[in-house]
Amino acid sequence: MTGPVTIRPMTASDWPAVEAIYRAGIATGNATFEAEPPSWEHFHAGKLYAGRLVATDDTGTVLGWVAASPVSTREVYRGVVEHSVYVSPAAAGQGIGRQLVDAFISAAEGVGIWTIQSSIFPENAASLTLHNHAGFRRIGTRERIALMTYGPWAGQWRDTTLIERRSAAHES
Template identity: 80%
Template sequence: MTGALSIRPMQSSDWPEIEEIYRAGIATGNATFEAEPPSWEHFNSGKLDVGRLVAVDDAGTVLGWVAASAVSSREVYRGVVEHSVYIAPAAANRGIGRQLVEAFIAATERAGIWTIQSSIFPENTASLALHDRAGFRRIGTRERIALMTYGPWTGQWRDTVLIERRSAGSPF
């Protein structure tokens, strides 16, 4: 990894590196309930175009990504998304997550998104701290919401912390 960092739109050609970063997050047991990364086709079809970003170094290596899904197909929820952000383990603690989340927030606000939400495992303290600094608020904890089927937490019920951020222009 080299020094300069840029944020740009995600491309299908980024998928091998995105998948590797996603797989590393899955291996921790504290990033997602998913046991395996999806195929590119499944990932691509489930994510919105707005805010689908990668952080790359000056050599073009993907160091992290952020993307969002609609929370509902109902028109009344058109401005509400659920997002995910992942950073390559070797790129942790370099401010990449902050830059990705800031760029994501700016992109979603330009697109008229008024609420960004996510569920984070309480053990993922780095993600919780990142989102706290980015202006997300903790709505509550969903206790024992799902039973882990893989990794270091196999067979254990897990909690998630619900977070949200309202757009600066939101009337709420």
């Protein structure tokens, strides 16, 4: 990585880099149940605009991304989202994930999101540590929630750790 990091809204022109980072995460077998990244059109349609961010270095290289989807279309859940954050393997361990998560939290709270959730594989210690430091709490384990269809865990039932962060403005 060179120079300072900029966090900015994701655009369609970022998709090739975002997709490559997503694909690298998928290859680990510990990032998602998805076997392939979606198309830009599918990604764009399913993610909220607020908090859809990329981190770039001073050359414009995308180092990581964060985005969220609503957990439900029901009105009572309008402030609850499930987010994902991915960092390029070349930028891992440099604080990019934390910068993205912090910027995402700020953007989400700015549009009235009061609960941010995610499901993380227990083997993804870096993500669990990142989220712990960002104020997320572990809600529980979803045991054998889905059957892995690809990679090193193919054919195995996987657990996920459910985490969440509640906005202090909505705590009572």
